[in-house]
Amino acid sequence: xxxxxxxxxxxxxxxxxxxxxxxxxxxxxxxxxxxxxxxxxxxxxxxxxxxxxxxxxxxxxxxxxxxxxxxxxxxxxxxxxxxxxxxxxxxxxxxxxxxxxxxxxxxxxxxxxxxxxxxxxxxxxxxxxxxxxxxxxxxxxxxxxxxxxxxxxxxxxxxxxxxxxxxxxxxxxxxxxxxxxxxxxxxxxxxxxxxxxxxxxxxxxxxxxxxxxxxxxxxxxxxxxx
Numbered sequence: 642x643x644x645x646x647x648x649x650x651x652x653x654x655x656x657x658x659x660x661x662x663x664x665x666x667x668x669x670x671x672x673x674x675x676x677x678x679x680x681x682x683x684x685x686x687x688x689x690x691x692x693x694x695x696x697x698x699x700x701x702x703x704x705x706x707x708x709x710x711x712x713x714x715x716x717x718x719x720x721x722x723x724x725x726x727x728x729x730x731x732x733x734x735x736x737x738x739x740x741x742x743x744x745x746x747x748x749x750x751x752x753x754x755x756x757x758x759x760x761x762x763x764x765x766x767x768x769x770x771x772x773x774x775x776x777x778x779x780x781x782x783x784x785x786x787x788x789x790x791x792x793x794x795x796x797x798x799x800x801x802x803x804x805x806x807x808x809x810x811x812x813x814x815x816x817x818x819x820x821x822x823x824x825x826x827x828x829x830x831x832x833x834x835x836x837x838x839x840x841x842x843x844x845x846x847x848x849x850x851x852x853x854x855x856x857x858x859x860x861x862x863x864x865x866x867x
Contacts, residue, residue, distance in 0.1 A: 680859045681751040686714075686803070686852045695720065696730070700852070707746035710756075712738045716764070727820070728771050734764030736848075738787060750798050752856060758787045760807055762847060773820040778813045779836075783847045785809025791854065799856050807848030812841040 686700040695718065702712035714736040722728040738760035742752070762783040769775025789805025816836045 682857045682859055684752055684801075684854050684856045686712075686854045688850045688852050690849065690851050691716065696732075700736075702740075702752065702854075704751050707751070708742050710740045710742065710752060712736075712740065714738075727769070729767055729769040729775060731767040732764060734762060734766070734781075736760060736762045740787075750793060752854070753791050753793060753801060755790050756788065756805075760785060760787055760809070760848070762809070769818075769820070774817060775820070776815055776817045778815045781811065781813030781815075783809035783811040783845070785844070785847060787848055789850070799858065801854040801856065803850065803852040803854050805848060805850045805852070806846060808844040809847045810841065810843040811845050811847060812839055814838050815840055 681704050683704075684702045686702065688696075688698050688700070691698045696716060697718050698714065698716045700712055700714035702710050704710045716732055716734040716736075718730050718732055720728065720730045738758050740756045740758035742749075743755045743757070762781075764778075764781055766778040766781065767775065768777075785808050787805055787807035789803060791801050791803035794800050794802055814836055816832060817834055818832050821831050
C-alpha cells in the first residue's frame, strides 16, 4: 500500500536524521573534557512510542534554574488513504507543561532524575484505524498532572531517555463516522451519529511517553557545572 510505504520511509528518514545529528553532537562534546562546565540551553525531544506508530511529534524543554523547567510539544501526523479510505490519522495537538525536578540538583545533571508536573493540551483529531469506522474530535482539551524519570545514556550527558505518564481531565466535541461501499465500487464517508458536545472523562492517560532527549548546552570554562 502506497500510504504504508510513505509512512515507513518518512519515519525512517526522521530516525536517521536524528541519529546523525546526535552523533555529531556527541563527537563535538566529547572533544571537550567531561569536567568542563556547561550551561544547558534547551532540550529537543521525540516520543519513541509515537514514532513507532508514525505519529510525527516534536518537543522542546527549557530548564529554569536547577529545579524547574517548561516544555512545549506538538503532534502533527497527517496520513490519509485517499484511494480505499481504509485508514486516516490526522491530528494537530499542542501541549504545554511545567515541571519540578526533585533531589539535590548539585548532584544531578540538568533535566535528569525524578520529576512531577502539570500540563494542558488542546487539539483536533481524525482517526480511522484500518476499519470501516472512525471518529473525529474537535476542540479537545485536557488538564492534568504528570510524573516521570530521565537519565543520561552517553558519556557526555547530551543524550537521555525519559519515561513519563500523565493523567488528565479531558473534554471534547466528537462524533463517529462510517466508510460505506457504494454500488459503483467507490467509497463514501458518512456520519454515523450526531456531534456529542462537551463530552468529558476523568481520569484518562493523555501522556504515555518514552522519549529520546538531546540536550543542547553552551560550553564555558568559567561557569559552574550543570
